[in-house]
Amino acid sequence: MVFGPFPNSEFYLLNSRVMRNDLKDRTKKFSISIIDLIEQLPNTIACRAIANQLVRSGTSVGANYRAVCRARSDKEFIAKMNIVLEEADEVCFWLEIIQEKKWVRIEITGPILKEANELTAIFVSSLKTMNTKKLK
Numbered sequence: 001m002v003f004g005p006f007p008n009s010e011f012y013l014l015n016s017r018v019m020r021n022d023l024k025d026r027t028k029k030f031s032i033s034i035i036d037l038i039e040q041l042p043n044t045i046a047c048r049a050i051a052n053q054l055v056r057s058g059t060s061v062g063a064n065y066r067a068v069c070r071a072r073s074d075k076e077f078i079a080k081m082n083i084v085l086e087e088a089d090e091v092c093f094w095l096e097i098i099q100e101k102k103w104v105r106i107e108i109t110g111p112i113l114k115e116a117n118e119l120t121a122i123f124v125s126s127l128k129t130m131n132t133k134k135l136k
Contacts, residue, residue, distance in 0.1 A: 020069050023122070027062035030119060033112050034058030034091065040104050047103060050094055057090040061119065078130050085123040091116045 038055050041047040064084045071077035095113040098104055 023065060024062075024069065026115075027065045027119065030112075030115055031059040031062040033115070037098075037104060037108060037112055040108065041098070042103055046101075050097060054091065054094040054098075057087045057094065060084075060087040061091065074130060074133070078127065081123060081127050081130070085120065085127065088116055088120040088123055092120060 034054060035058070038051045038058075041051050061084055064080060064087060068077060068080045068084055071080055092113065095109055095116060099106060099109050099113065
């Protein structure tokens with residue numbers, strides 16, 4: 001997978017690998033933070049339903065990002081990255097619901113929502129880069 005203006009330079013290739021590995025670690029930590037949050041939710045029917053959705057989308061971000069890193073073509077990369085983006089955005093939605101319902105303290109949900117928004121922005125940026133590359 002190639003991103004950016006200098007796909008053949010050694011610096012670029014090394015930087016791309018480092019970024020991929022950093023995001024793999026970051027998305028795995030994000031998944032763990034989602035699991036930790038879910039374990040703090042009250043045991044009500046509504047919370048269980050949302051917890052189920054949140055754990056699926058939250059852990060899917062990391063799992064599907066790993067699949068992005070193994071994409072065999074630009075088309076496959078874009079398709080898989082779109083899945084990651086959708087899941088990250090869904091996490092934002094569920095976290096906003098949890099915050100508005102005040103089921104967990106904002107000190108706990110705030111940093112996770114911030115990370116979800118940052119990851120979403122990274123994935124959007126990556127997709128824009130790939131779409132620009134395809135137009136050239």
